[in-house]
Amino acid sequence: MPKLRTLAAVAGAALLARRAMRRRIQVSPLWPMPALEEPTSGRPRSRALRLLVTSHEEVADGVVQLRLEGHDLPRWEPGAHLDVVLPSGLVRQYSLCGDPEDTSSYTVATRLVPDGRGGSREVHEQVREGMELEVRGPRNRFPLVAAPSYVFVAGGIGITPILPMLRTLPDGVEWRLLYCGRDHASMPFLEEVEKLGGGDRVTVVAGIPDLGALLADMPDGAAVYCCGPEGLMATVEERYPGVHLERFAPRSSAGGAFEVELRRSKRTLTVPADSTVLAAVRAQLPDTAYSCEQGFCGTCQQRVLEGEVDHRDELLTDAERSDSMLICVSRARGDRLVLDL
Numbered sequence: 093m094p095k096l097r098t099l100a101a102v103a104g105a106a107l108l109a110r111r112a113m114r115r116r117i118q119v120s121p122l123w124p125m126p127a128l129e130e131p132t133s134g135r136p137r138s139r140a141l142r143l144l145v146t147s148h149e150e151v152a153d154g155v156v157q158l159r160l161e162g163h164d165l166p167r168w169e170p171g172a173h174l175d176v177v178l179p180s181g182l183v184r185q186y187s188l189c190g191d192p193e194d195t196s197s198y199t200v201a202t203r204l205v206p207d208g209r210g211g212s213r214e215v216h217e218q219v220r221e222g223m224e225l226e227v228r229g230p231r232n233r234f235p236l237v238a239a240p241s242y243v244f245v246a247g248g249i250g251i252t253p254i255l256p257m258l259r260t261l262p263d264g265v266e267w268r269l270l271y272c273g274r275d276h277a278s279m280p281f282l283e284e285v286e287k288l289g290g291g292d293r294v295t296v297v298a299g300i301p302d303l304g305a306l307l308a309d310m311p312d313g314a315a316v317y318c319c320g321p322e323g324l325m326a327t328v329e330e331r332y333p334g335v336h337l338e339r340f341a342p343r344s345s346a347g348g349a350f351e352v353e354l355r356r357s358k359r360t361l362t363v364p365a366d367s368t369v370l371a372a373v374r375a376q377l378p379d380t381a382y383s384c385e386q387g388f389c390g391t392c393q394q395r396v397l398e399g400e401v402d403h404r405d406e407l408l409t410d411a412e413r414s415d416s417m418l419i420c421v422s423r424a425r426g427d428r429l430v431l432d433l
Contacts, residue, residue: 140177141165143198145223152280155249156216157189157201160225165195170256171234171338174198175389177226179218183383183391184211187253187319187338188230189281192260198227201280203249209385228389233406234338239315241266243307245328247320248273248280253338254319255281258288266314270306272297272324303327339406347402350424354433355397369419373433380433387421394419399429 147159173187190199205212219225236257244267246254251271261267269289273279275298286294295306310316318328319338329335352361352369354376361372370392374380383391387405395416402425405418419431 139166140226140228142224143227145219145221145225146197148219148221151201152282153275153278154204155201155278155280156204157199157280158215158219159190159197159199160227161197163196165198166230167195168192168198168230169232170236170260171253172230172232173234173253174200174230175228175384176200177228178211178214179223179225180210180214182209182211182214183389184215185384185386185388187234189252189255192256198230201249201252231407234317234319234336236260236317237315237336239313241311241314243267243310243314243316244269245303245307245316245318245320245324246271247324248278250318250320250324250338251279251281251285252319254317255285257317258285266311267293269294270297270301270303271295272299272301272320274298303331307331347423348427350426351428352424353398353428353430355430356433363423368421369417369423369429369431373419373431377433382420385420387418390418392418392420395432397430397432400425401429 141162143160143162143165145158146161147157149157149159151157168188169192171187172192173185175183175185177183184202186200186202188198189201190197202212202215204216234253242257242261242265244254244257246269254269258267258269269285271279271282271285271294276282276296279296282296286296288294297306316328316332316335317338318325318335322339325335325337325339329337347365349365350363352363352372353359354361354373357377359376361376363369363372368385370380370382370385374382381391383389385392388407390407393408393412393416401413401417402423403413403417404421404423408416408418417429
């Protein structure tokens with residue numbers, strides 16, 4: 093009998109220990125390191141939804157539009173985008189280009205980039221009607237601000253966040269759009285854009301536009317919005333420093349080499365000029381969470397204890413940037429950072 097009581101006591105203690113360990117791991121994904129008071133690594137940015145692909149349609153040469161249906165979907169405003177989790181697990185960001193009032197579906201479009209990182213090819217070749225995809229969002233880092241007038245510049249697939257803005261502008265507001273692309277066949281939603289313009293509001297250019305000539309008489313006080321290839325946005329930003337930009341790719345993550353101290357794991361790493369903090373950290377801590385590697389999804393957000401950050405993401409708020417960074421794209425402004433890792 094004493095042996096049975098001893099065995100029962102040992103089994104009970106083992107069960108309690110397993111439960112305690114599970115709770116400890118839930119509190120800190122990096123266990124046995126100490127948990128943060130407010131964990132940031134891998135923190136979800138919004139609730140995930142499972143939506144049905146009900147349409148997979150080519151709307152221009154090399155451009156596919158997806159319709160994703162659900163029920164009572166979160167509302168959104170022009171300029172918002174979704175994080176779409178592809179069947180392979182890749183996460184990509186796509187601007188919403190449908191009707192903001194439609195709470196039964198979301199519409200996104202993507203151009204095939206043959207030499208890209210694989211996301212656009214997966215959408216074009218593997219996503220099909222009847223498939224379910226996980227999405228997160230919507231989130232908006234490109235909102236339409238109130239202004240007396242507007243000037244929009246879109247390059248190719250860059251029309252997607254701007255199109256809902258054109259549809260929702262109040263009657264009587266002065267606006268104009270410069271829409272450029274490789275050729276007319278490659279420019280999605282061109283027919284609708286021209287109808288919305290209703291005359292001389294829309295200028296369509298096949299090839300490289302002369303921005304100086306086309307925007308020479310821009311109205312005073314106009315809000316300028318631009319989305320498209322990096323070269324186009326850089327040119328517009330140079331002419332109009334206050335322009336509102338929406339990027340589909342991160343700013344360059346290259347820069348000078350620097351050191352990163354991982355305070356909790358007691359390691360110091362060197363980040364080469366042509367690499368990222370994420371790559372250096374994962375070489376030492378391979379379980380560090382990450383996803384998009386473009387500074388959009390927030391999965392790799394880490395708390396910064398010391399050092400000045402060169403923020404290159406398109407996601408964090410000013411408040412979040414005061415003590416954290418996205419290590420997939422952002423770097424040190426000096427020669428050293430200390431992370432709570």
